[in-house]
Amino acid sequence: MITGGLREFVADTAEGEDFSLAAVRSELSTEFTVRQEPGAAGSGMHRRTWLDTFDWRLYKAGLTLRFEQARRGGLLVLSKADGTPQAEQPVTRWPRRPGLAEDLPPGPVRDRILVLTSPRALLPIVKATSTVSVNRLLNADGKTVARLVEDHVTVTAPTPTTAGGTTAELPPRLAVAEVRGYPSQARKAAGLLASVPGVSHASQSVFIAALTALGRHPADYTSGVDAEITATMPAPVAVARLLLRLLDTVELNVDGVLRDIDTEFLHDLRVAVRRTRSAIKLLGAVLPADLAEHFKVEFKWLGDVTTPVRDLDVHLLGFDALTEQLVAASPDDLEPLRAFLVRRRAREFRRLAAALRGPRFRAITDDWRKALLEIRDVDGPRRRRPTAAVLARAATGKAFRRVVAQGDAITSDSPPESLHDLRKRAKELRYLLEFFAPLHDQVAYRKVLSDLKQVQDCLGEFQDSEVQRHEIHDLADAMLAERAAPAATLLAMGEIAAQLALSQAEARAEFAARFARFAGPAGRERVRVLLAIQTQGRP
């Protein structure tokens, strides 16, 4: 296997160049004696699997993680994108892949990736089988002064990809490995190699070359909305594109939800569903009325069937953080609650899986896609007006005014429901800003988004604390009914509820200042500028 610190080349077999390994050896023979080195270190067959989270967290952090299979277990190697090693650790008992980083045995790789990847699982992205042969390059004394490493790589996608095949052979990779104390000889060999027709310096790592060969590219999944829309596009076409992009996200996450790989598949699916519902509500006027009406109901159903599992996931994900807040009670007191949540989640998960495998879900995705494709692809005068820019300005401006009106009406005496309602309106505004992000001036967009986020975080803290507090009460009732609640557990749950009430009060106290920043004169001016620039006809 070719490792770092070498001069790497790739043989371009695709463009009909008359490349052959014999030509390489013949060129090198002008300066060196070329001898095969059977059994050399690194020669033979190697199996590697590259791992990352579904949303490419390692790649986005400039890291690659690969598992090098050995006879028993293997080695996990974490490196930078340029191949510089960062950490490695042997793994003898980590057979379950995909798996969470926290399931790894303690070691330097686990330490480096735990926070970065949590709570996402590590999935196999590409598998490669390398057949490596090594040739020694000898000087006139018969001394090895460099090595030529030939690597024939076959790559496979762990799951069939939509684009490209599931197996591909990469062009042969060649490398000149330096022998210590003989750098000039390695340079000379590399120079000869570069002069062979069809041989060029390797510009991509094996990992990236493998992804490309399989028709993929790194970071090809994001939960964000990045539909291709333009300002002059007919509004229905733009909305159809947005909704298709959201449908893609829903469908891409279904498999991960059903295999229960990690909690974030369901989270991303739910966010896409929520965005879809908001888009139908706020932009659905440009779609056929009966279509919007029908799918409004269907996506509400889909959102509702996913809620119980996600609520339980949230409890379980935050469980350790909750127990850390305990002052009087011991974390052990809450263990019966954890066990109860796990049991309940298993039950709810079966219901969710049945729904996602059922005919209603299949009908939603199939029919919705068909209808949206029809809108997207139908050209004609009736689709010309209004444009996406006009729709974006009208919808975003309206949503902003609604947030301002509702927020301004909130006083210290307002009931919690008024803040809950405002949170929903703020979320709708956020979604609209994100839907039409390509049409906005990016500087103005980021300013508005940043202020809005501050308000949303505050409202989120307020409402989540309230909801969780009620849920703690409900859970206590349910545990008592099932006789699964020791007194110590109930007391600890009481303490948690008290902590949540405190967090909620803090969030409420902060609300006025954050909202004033967002909706005050300066904030309004920022939104005005944002919408004005957009309507000045950005492409």
Place this chain on the structure above:
Amino acid sequence: MKIFATYNIKGGVGKTTAAVNLAYLSAADGCRTLLWDLDPQGAASFLFRIKPRVKGGGKALIRGTKTLDDAIKGTDFDHLDLLPADFTYRNMDLLLGGADKKPTRKLGQLLKPMAAEYDHVFLDCPPSISLVSENVMHAADVLLVPLIPTTLSVRTLDQLTEFVAGFNGRRPQVWAFFSMVDRRKKLHQEITRDLATERAGVAATPIPALSMIERMSVERAPVTAFAPRSVAARAYRTLWAEVQQDPKP
């Protein structure tokens, strides 16, 4: 890092062949190994097909204008590097003498930074009793002394053991082994058998006189590498296993 040194006041007793083969076996075990060919004749460098030349010569190394690291060459074998000989090493005594306050400790100091990179270092000494050999004895953890099975060479071992015993502080462990043993000679048989059982610090494994060992200069490789199943290779392997342990008291 453990430092082994092959030393004998006499030449032609199998120091270099032992250093080359034991260093190879150490590397074959997966230990990162460095062999320093200190003999200006450069026999060990020759056996690894490496030119006996160091840029700046021994002077640059001893005075520190060039680090050992800069002069090291990779051999053809995994985990095994060589610091080549240089003809200027013939003046090493003078260089060490002018080094600093502790002229007998200079080589040890030069080797210290190598600890991060190597598990085992082998020093192949020139035959002499000099400041170089004294440096080697102070630097080494294990002194490997090849002996021709004669009464005189046994006397030499006694002298060496006494000399080392006089060191203040750290002393190397002395491991003698019989080399170039001719099984046809009765005296060789008697001395190797008796001394190995009677005396502490004498390895039970003798290295026989074999033409296969002489072939190393033709093959230009350790016999343990080009004829791993030969009697000679087996003897070195057994010796290597033995000298990694503490000598019997």
